[in-house]
Amino acid sequence: MPSFLDLPPEIRRMIYLHCMNPNEYKSAYDIYRHNHIEEGNTEYMKRGPLCIEPRIYITRTTPSILLLNKQITAEALEVLYRIPVDLYGTPGSHCSMRQMDIAEFICEQFLQRIQYAALLLGNPHKNFVLQLLDIWGADNRLKRLDVYFPKGALGSYRHWDIVESRLRTFSLMVPVHFHEVPEPSEAPSGQ
Numbered sequence: 001m002p003s004f005l006d007l008p009p010e011i012r013r014m015i016y017l018h019c020m021n022p023n024e025y026k027s028a029y030d031i032y033r034h035n036h037i038e039e040g041n042t043e044y045m046k047r048g049p050l051c052i053e054p055r056i057y058i059t060r061t062t063p064s065i066l067l068l069n070k071q072i073t074a075e076a077l078e079v080l081y082r083i084p085v086d087l088y089g090t091p092g093s094h095c096s097m098r099q100m101d102i103a104e105f106i107c108e109q110f111l112q113r114i115q116y117a118a119l120l121l122g123n124p125h126k127n128f129v130l131q132l133l134d135i136w137g138a139d140n141r142l143k144r145l146d147v148y149f150p151k152g153a154l155g156s157y158r159h160w161d162i163v164e165s166r167l168r169t170f171s172l173m174v175p176v177h178f179h180e181v182p183e184p185s186e187a188p189s190g191q
Helices: 009-019 022-034 043-047 070-080 108-113 126-138 158-170
Strands: 085-088 116-120 144-150 176-181
Touching: 009 070, 022 085, 108 126, 126 158, 144 158, 158 176
Parallel strands: 085 116, 116 144, 144 176
Antiparallel strands: none
């Protein structure tokens, strides 16, 4: 009986691309926002203050193809790390106005091994960017980082200045390309 490993490596790589989507983590953002204030959900008011509710746990999953055997895992990870990852600012957490940590949505080791990323910043998301740069400061394999921000944002607000300054410092290690766009959420990834 033919095996998956009998397929030519080029075909296996195409299959890996269709089996893995590193940008899937964003669906957890949408679930979190749907259940909380950001979507205008007033149900939370009937339950009492959010600070007494347990912290939301985000379920992360591993693509099944990575669990088959060592050879397939090694080949698939090589493909996975080349897929451009779109990174959006994380949602706020409860009433504290603190952003959730990106590592609650995406594994730090994965973030350190990706080769191409796009930061899509509609707001400065200072804590998100600083956490991400701390993760990448420990270890990274980035070949390119694209940063998309709204027109006229840089220099307009102190948090933008901090974010820009840290990203420009990071550009000494990794090529960082800044893109001023009308709407960062619609920016093309992987450029």
